Amino acid sequence: MDVGTAIRTRRSVRRYKSQDIPEEVLREVLEAARLAPSAANRQAWEMIVVKDSQVKKDLVPMCKNQKFVAECSVFLVAIEDPAQKWSRVDATIMLDHLTLEAHEKGLGTCWIGAFDKAQVGALLGVPPNKEVMACMTLGYPDEDPEARPRKPAEELIYYGRYGERQ
Numbered sequence: 001m002d003v004g005t006a007i008r009t010r011r012s013v014r015r016y017k018s019q020d021i022p023e024e025v026l027r028e029v030l031e032a033a034r035l036a037p038s039a040a041n042r043q044a045w046e047m048i049v050v051k052d053s054q055v056k057k058d059l060v061p062m063c064k065n066q067k068f069v070a071e072c073s074v075f076l077v078a079i080e081d082p083a084q085k086w087s088r089v090d091a092t093i094m095l096d097h098l099t100l101e102a103h104e105k106g107l108g109t110c111w112i113g114a115f116d117k118a119q120v121g122a123l124l125g126v127p128p129n130k131e132v133m134a135c136m137t138l139g140y141p142d143e144d145p146e147a148r149p150r151k152p153a154e155e156l157i158y159y160g161r162y163g164e165r166q
Ligand SMILES: Cc1cc2nc3c(=O)[nH]c(=O)nc-3n(C[C@H](O)[C@H](O)[C@H](O)COP(=O)(O)O)c2cc1C
Pocket: 010, 011, 012, 013, 014, 066, 110, 111, 112, 113, 114, 115, 134, 145, 147, 148
């Protein structure tokens, strides 16, 4: 799958098959994350890969009761370092790389922004000087969601100067 197709056909997936991800496939998806660009190449992010079923169940109430958190094969927890200026951006780009590589491999992802940082951090042993930035579900899709609408380009993109449309 080329990058353009991956960008245009990726969807947030919230229903997953109970099918394990082969280790080699998971490694390649994580490798795409590792290769993401970062500020001054500092790679100021870390990530926890959660596979344990009980831990995923425990995470559901910490993620606003989003049940599919327990149903995905792997739950990813991206960690930022508040002491590093671009850490959140680094972690965000890393996760976005991961979504596209996962999609190319037939896997689905969904960002999880609705969660309790303190609870998730405590459960997974995140040290006090680091912070959970965002989470993500990963697994084989059991749904084929429609594309969600996007704002028209004129509302989002200006040329040369703020507010100027071509
Ligand atoms: C930072 C961020 C946080 C999100 N948090 C959640 C979430 O907690 N639960 C959820 O179901 N979807 C979440 N989403 C997914 C968005 O709802 C989804 O990306 C958006 O509706 C566009 O749909 P698409 O990804 O299928 O194109 C989040 C997305 C982003 C980028």
